[in-house]
Amino acid sequence: MSDPVKDVDPPVIELKDVRVIYKSRTGSLFKAERVAAVDGVSLAVWRGKTLGIVGESGSGKSTTAKILVGLERPTSGEIWFKGRRIESFSAPVRREIGRVVSVVFQDPATALNARMIIRDALRDPLDVHRIGTRSQREARVRDLIRMVGLPTSVLDALPTQLSGGQRQRVAIARALALEPDVIVADEPTSALDVSVRAQILNLLTDLKAELDLGLVFISHDIQTVRYVSDEIVVMNRGKVVEHGPSADIFASPRDDYTRTLLGAAPALL
Ligand SMILES: Nc1ncnc2c1ncn2[C@@H]1O[C@H](COP(=O)(O)OP(=O)(O)OP(=O)(O)O)[C@@H](O)[C@H]1O
Numbered sequence: 491m492s493d494p495v496k497d498v499d500p501p502v503i504e505l506k507d508v509r510v511i512y513k514s515r516t517g518s519l520f521k522a523e524r525v526a527a528v529d530g531v532s533l534a535v536w537r538g539k540t541l542g543i544v545g546e547s548g549s550g551k552s553t554t555a556k557i558l559v560g561l562e563r564p565t566s567g568e569i570w571f572k573g574r575r576i577e578s579f580s581a582p583v584r585r586e587i588g589r590v591v592s593v594v595f596q597d598p599a600t601a602l603n604a605r606m607i608i609r610d611a612l613r614d615p616l617d618v619h620r621i622g623t624r625s626q627r628e629a630r631v632r633d634l635i636r637m638v639g640l641p642t643s644v645l646d647a648l649p650t651q652l653s654g655g656q657r658q659r660v661a662i663a664r665a666l667a668l669e670p671d672v673i674v675a676d677e678p679t680s681a682l683d684v685s686v687r688a689q690i691l692n693l694l695t696d697l698k699a700e701l702d703l704g705l706v707f708i709s710h711d712i713q714t715v716r717y718v719s720d721e722i723v724v725m726n727r728g729k730v731v732e733h734g735p736s737a738d739i740f741a742s743p744r745d746d747y748t749r750t751l752l753g754a755a756p757a758l759l
Pocket residue numbers: 512513514515525526527528545546547548549550551552553554710
């Protein structure tokens with residue numbers, strides 16, 4: 491008989507008691523002060539689920555995002571990738587994490603090369619990873635732009651010719667290019683007009699459902715996180731102060747800091 495526990499896939503990526511210590515940017519020249527940007531964080535990201543990470547500026551959200559996508563190496567703690575512990579951070583390992591866990595940043599204007607037309611920006615990751623033939627790559631680029639709800643005419647435009655919302659759609663299409671298991675979206679709507687924020691949130695949640703993606707949604711705005719997340723991690727000064735199903739955290743927040751965030755939160759979107 492099959493064992494139901496063993497049949498469940500492991501998380502795509504899991505952090506266990508992870509710390510990242512930096513030399514403080516404000517420390518004096520003679521005394522190198524240290525700051526724990528991330529301080530004992532444990533969390534897991536599964537396909538088909540949205541994990542929200544919320545906290546004020548400086549709470550360690552972006553550093554956590556960088557660890558998840560292989561851009562930052564923890565000072566201590568464990569990273570598990572598809573059920574295996576990562577022992578070495580060699581270039582091939584980081585490349586593999588980067589292919590499976592892709593990222594959408596806050597500001598699409600800086601994420602896209604201003605001199606590259608959208609077609610080339612979307613084909614670039616396919617070229618780098620030598621995926622398919624030239625015509626298969628062209629077809630994939632057209633599929634990607636349709637998946638994010640843009641017309642193929644956009645492919646010949648430069649990023650500056652698009653609106654902020656359209657540029658973020660392109661950044662999402664680029665993040666999907668290598669068929670990742672997980673997308674980490676770090677404040678993906680914060681730089682956008684209020685009028686298009688909900689559209690981008692809906693696009694991310696639709697793509698998550700359609701492609702069975704894991705989504706890590708990072709924001710300082712607890713109501714936005716609530717709107718998209720199955721599970722929420724609340725961070726304060728590098729630590730996880732609350733972690734649980736979204737509904738539970740909103741029904742009965744246990745931590746004072748979470749209550750403060752809820753009290754300070756503006757109306758949805
Ligand atoms: N490269 C670095 N060198 C030194 N300190 C850093 C570095 N990166 C982050 N920090 C510090 O680590 C802490 C956490 O930063 P982090 O950017 O992860 O927080 P955040 O919650 O994402 O905030 P924000 O929303 O403002 O980006 C802050 O005190 C920050 O100043």
